[in-house]
């Protein structure tokens with residue numbers, strides 16, 4: 001992402017392109033069902049066929065340019081303890097490491113980063129802090145499988161998650177292979193989630209039963225059942 005800075009006295013502060021910010025319940029992964037405050041950044045390096053947030057990746061998308069202080073102040077004011085950084089792709093935002101460091105000072109806030117699995121997370125993991133990574137493995141039907149950074153499976157731990165968003169039987173088979181090859185179910189939490197409307201969740205359950213997938217969790221995007229699946233800001 002292009003570098004954007006704002007002057008504050010003599011110092012130059014980083015700003016981030018935020019396309020929406022809102023409070024909801026987290027509809028996905030480890031904190032599904034819990035209140036969360038969402039910060040959604042503009043732009044992505046991938047183009048998944050099924051992406052439900054394509055609008056955030058369009059060149060002309062309207063955004064607010066917020067500093068670290070403004071983002072953290074917003075989160076504090078919500079009084080919500082789970083923060084989800086998403087997008088777009090949060091880890092390609094210029095100076096995102098600075099924002100993560102700023103969140104480290106927020107003792108009672110848990111940060112989750114929804115990342116697409118193509119960005120090497122080593123340098124971000126090394127920053128520490130109360131941050132967990134929810135990494136997608138982009139399955140064949142996304143069209144983006146070749147972009148996966150498999151080295152990430154060396155850094156993840158039980159506080160992180162790997163999510164397989166599956167739209168076909170081929171995707172399920174690939175999920176099974178990758179979980180086994182990298183022993184993901186021993187290292188971290190594993191979620192399987194249907195591409196909304198593309199596959200019957202019952203078929204995912206059947207596949208889990210047939211393949212003895214004991215240590216993975218099926219997860220349906222809760223917000224798409226609670227609100228209109230096209231609704232933004234929920």
Ligand SMILES: C[S@@+](CC[C@H](N)C(=O)[O-])C[C@H]1O[C@@H](n2cnc3c(N)ncnc32)[C@H](O)[C@@H]1O
Nearest residue numbers: 050051052053087088089114115116165195196
């Ligand atoms: C919109 S992405 C943004 C974060 C990051 N770019 C990524 O892909 O993880 C957030 C999550 O929504 C999931 N997602 C996107 N479109 C979806 C769809 N149509 N059905 C189910 N999950 C979807 C993605 O796979 C990802 O796990």
Ligand SMILES: Nc1nc2[nH]cc(C(=O)O)c2c(=O)[nH]1
Nearest residue numbers: 025026027028086114223234
């Ligand atoms: N409610 C709700 N939960 C979510 N969890 C991850 C989301 C995302 O778009 O990354 C998301 C989202 O868009 N809405």
Ligand code: SF4
Nearest residue numbers: 044047048051088116
């Ligand atoms: S990586 Fe995430 S934001 Fe980017 S296109 Fe894929 S689902 Fe959408």
Ligand SMILES: [Mg+2]
Nearest residue numbers: 052053086221
């Ligand atoms: Mg979403």
